[in-house]
Amino acid sequence: MLKRFVGRRKGIGTVLGAGYFIIIVLAIFNLIMWEVTQYDAYQQLVSQMNQVDQERISENLEFIDPGITDIGTLGAYKCFNLTVRNIGGITINTARLYFYNYSDSSSNALKIIEKAAAGISVNYFTNGFINPGESNHKIRVVTTLDMSKATESRPYIIYLTTERGRTFSTVYPRTILPKPGNVGFIDVGPLRFKFDYYALNYTTPSRIVPTPAWLISPYAGGTAIMFFVTVINTASDDDIRLKKYCVFDCIEMEFTGASGKIASFFIVDKDSTWPGASTMFPYDEVNDPYILPKNPDPNNPQGGITNTIKFGAKSWGTATVQCLFTGGGGYGQYVYLVLMGFYYVYKGQDYGATIPFVAIRTNTPS
Amino acid sequence: MKKNRRTIPRFMSSRRAISTLLANVLVVTMVVALGTMLFIWTTGVMGMYQGGAGVWFSTRSEVMKERLAIEEVWFTNAVGQDRKNITIYVRNVGTNELKIAAVYVNSTQVWTGTKTLDVGKVDKISLTLTTSWGRGCVTYISVATLRGNVVKGYWQAPF
Numbered sequence: 001m002l003k004r005f006v007g008r009r010k011g012i013g014t015v016l017g018a019g020y021f022i023i024i025v026l027a028i029f030n031l032i033m034w035e036v037t038q039y040d041a042y043q044q045l046v047s048q049m050n051q052v053d054q055e056r057i058s059e060n061l062e063f064i065d066p067g068i069t070d071i072g073t074l075g076a077y078k079c080f081n082l083t084v085r086n087i088g089g090i091t092i093n094t095a096r097l098y099f100y101n102y103s104d105s106s107s108n109a110l111k112i113i114e115k116a117a118a119g120i121s122v123n124y125f126t127n128g129f130i131n132p133g134e135s136n137h138k139i140r141v142v143t144t145l146d147m148s149k150a151t152e153s154r155p156y157i158i159y160l161t162t163e164r165g166r167t168f169s170t171v172y173p174r175t176i177l178p179k180p181g182n183v184g185f186i187d188v189g190p191l192r193f194k195f196d197y198y199a200l201n202y203t204t205p206s207r208i209v210p211t212p213a214w215l216i217s218p219y220a221g222g223t224a225i226m227f228f229v230t231v232i233n234t235a236s237d238d239d240i241r242l243k244k245y246c247v248f249d250c251i252e253m254e255f256t257g258a259s260g261k262i263a264s265f266f267i268v269d270k271d272s273t274w275p276g277a278s279t280m281f282p283y284d285e286v287n288d289p290y291i292l293p294k295n296p297d298p299n300n301p302q303g304g305i306t307n308t309i310k311f312g313a314k315s316w317g318t319a320t321v322q323c324l325f326t327g328g329g330g331y332g333q334y335v336y337l338v339l340m341g342f343y344y345v346y347k348g349q350d351y352g353a354t355i356p357f358v359a360i361r362t363n364t365p366s
Numbered sequence: 367m368k369k370n371r372r373t374i375p376r377f378m379s380s381r382r383a384i385s386t387l388l389a390n391v392l393v394v395t396m397v398v399a400l401g402t403m404l405f406i407w408t409t410g411v412m413g414m415y416q417g418g419a420g421v422w423f424s425t426r427s428e429v430m431k432e433r434l435a436i437e438e439v440w441f442t443n444a445v446g447q448d449r450k451n452i453t454i455y456v457r458n459v460g461t462n463e464l465k466i467a468a469v470y471v472n473s474t475q476v477w478t479g480t481k482t483l484d485v486g487k488v489d490k491i492s493l494t495l496t497t498s499w500g501r502g503c504v505t506y507i508s509v510a511t512l513r514g515n516v517v518k519g520y521w522q523a524p525f
Contacts, residue, residue, distance in 0.1 A: 052460075166435075
């Protein structure tokens with residue numbers, strides 16, 4: 001049959017044409033297959049890079065207040081922990097840390113902290129791998145930076161960069177601002193003074209239970225008095241130690257023009273209860289000072305732990321009782337403007353603040 | 367062989383079916399010629415298409431693999447207090463080596479060149495502005511790679 005097919009002369013053109021057609025169809029098919037392969041490879045790459053992007057945006061990190069803890073020394077260098085929380089859904093590998101002194105525009109303002117590696121003896125960090133859900137992860141930093149000198153007026157901005165290209169930042173030290181519209185506090189520096197009816201009290205020898213001091217009545221001239229003020233340390237990075245110079249000044253405002261007499265009540269020991277020889281004690285700022293503890297919880301709407309500071313001494317460091325100025329004595333009606341002087345030590349430095357505080361009255365009709 | 371010697375002269379001298387033969391030869395020749403032309407043309411067209419598509423896929427793949435992150439922008443002084451220096455730290459977080467080609471500050475090109483960055487590496491680009499950066503000013507910075515990727519963002523200068 002093949003012999004007969006070969007021997008025939010008819011249909012050769014058709015056969016050749018069909019052969020060409022088949023070759024061309026195969027070539028086009030090959031091209032389509034090549035294109036499909038290329039497109040598939042490209043789509044795989046797109047998916048792979050989309051996954052990379054997805055992982056990048058899944059990273060989420062939060063700095064835990066106060067940001068830096070356990071400040072110490074390691075040989076000639078400083079060391080501390082950067083505390084963070086991984087609130088994303090993926091592990092984070094820290095690539096680098098940048099410490100930027102915001103108040104410094106010199107060439108020393110930026111300090112780069114690298115991942116610990118052979119040959120790096122300072123300005124490095126360890127423990128930079130943060131698993132998802134870790135809530136108190138400490139990244140150990142060894143550096144030449146002295147972070148204990150950072151203050152609100154000289155803060156550092158800390159940038160933590162990840163290997164996937166995200167950057168998380170915080171400021172250190174953090175300043176906790178009062179909530180907008182909150183009229184219940186007076187904030188001066190890290191000190192917060194509560195401003196509600198029960199935040200200011202007084203005691204006298206005849207009224208030994210603290211009583212709101214907005215209107216002191218009855219008050220006989222010459223009666224020793226002690227005041228109680230509620231104070232909060234809103235700073236989250238250090239305690240505040242009060243000094244013996246803290247004072248509660250009552251400026252008498254007489255409408256006749258004879259005003260301006262000031263009765264100063266200095267800080268007394270925290271064990272004092274009411275003004276008296278055995279119930280009010282001199283303030284010992286060395287051995288038993290008032291320590292206002294730092295704020296342990298940044299979400300606390302009060303801004304920290306409440307402390308009651310007592311004032312009642314005529315001069316600093318004594319237990320000599322003091323009285324409000326009442327002119328001729330008796331049960332005179334007076335008004336007073338109260339200013340407070342707060343002298344304290346915060347992060348090893350001495351500070352002083354004048355607090356325009358309250359206005360109180362004695363014996364006036366309500 | 368002898369038979370063929372006798373057949374060919376007889377075939378040549380015969381006058382029958384010449385037109386059929388010629389027609390067959392003609393058709394075969396035309397089919398071969400046209401088929402060859404079509405094949406050459408098809409091959410050429412497909413080759414051109416394949417070449418163009420290959421370049422496109424290759425280029426797009428290279429671009430797709432690039433990822434760049436600006437880690438930190440540091441506003442500082444070049445000389446004294448002139449406030450004309452900005453240092454940018456960039457990291458290659460993609461899967462391909464990249465080349466940084468230009469940096470723009472507030473839509474003005476302030477640096478151009480070629481800085482190669484290997485995968486996972488970080489490098490800095492120091493810029494010197496012609497005018498001082500303003501204290502507290504928000505600055506728009508974009509970094510462009512040679513393959514055409516652009517990473518941009520806003521950074522605030524210190525007060």
